[in-house]
Amino acid sequence: MNNLLPNTKLDHIAYAVRSTDSAMKMFGIMYPKTTLYKAVEKNQNVLITYLSNETESHRIELVEPIGEDNPVKNMLKTKETVMYHVGYRVTDFNKGINILKNNNFLMITTPFETTIEPGIWACHFFNPQCGIIEIVGEKNE
Amino acid sequence: MNETLTKIKKILASEQFNITDEIDENTIIKEITGWDSLLHLTFMFEIENKFNIEITPEQIKEIKSISTLIKIIEQK
Numbered sequence: 043m044n045n046l047l048p049n050t051k052l053d054h055i056a057y058a059v060r061s062t063d064s065a066m067k068m069f070g071i072m073y074p075k076t077t078l079y080k081a082v083e084k085n086q087n088v089l090i091t092y093l094s095n096e097t098e099s100h101r102i103e104l105v106e107p108i109g110e111d112n113p114v115k116n117m118l119k120t121k122e123t124v125m126y127h128v129g130y131r132v133t134d135f136n137k138g139i140n141i142l143k144n145n146n147f148l149m150i151t152t153p154f155e156t157t158i159e160p161g162i163w164a165c166h167f168f169n170p171q172c173g174i175i176e177i178v179g180e181k182n183e
Numbered sequence: 184m185n186e187t188l189t190k191i192k193k194i195l196a197s198e199q200f201n202i203t204d205e206i207d208e209n210t211i212i213k214e215i216t217g218w219d220s221l222l223h224l225t226f227m228f229e230i231e232n233k234f235n236i237e238i239t240p241e242q243i244k245e246i247k248s249i250s251t252l253i254k255i256i257e258q259k
Contacts, residue, residue, distance in 0.1 A: 094235040116220040148228045183226045 046141045054132040056103040058114035058124045073102045085154040087112035127174035135163045135179040208250040
């Protein structure tokens, strides 16, 4: 099968968490370095924390809800932490959007420029075989 | 019975969802027994495919009842 999105890289694994601080105590065992702490992502009404370590290039993203209208609130009704999505960095964001839409992925968020990384766009998709994924990248206009 | 509703009920009764609750236009989707956010996305995915329509992220948030879903499907 052809790679329709060449140079795609695993960027992060995201967990929805009720408490970033509680989750950090556990994830910190494997990912002790905090590169971003509770930064507000206005587009999603969530707090983002990034954890990393010296051997892996991907990050752990902790997503804590704030306010009522956010994508993770319902997931956390009965659980402290839920595996939320896998984030991939693509070289051409618009191409990524089109390829996923044309390959039976359901777009579940409107593409948005991230507050935490200006110039970087993000969009979430769902497919029953893959679960929820996110693509992040620059728009090549 | 409305043809769209019949098709929606068939999807929900399928092995994939296995919903045994009584479904009608007034059903609030999140109140269906065992419903959760992942099942909701799977349902939206099936609706797109079975009705051959595109559902926008805004509509996914908007679809809270079967009547709204029917309206959106029939507008496409």
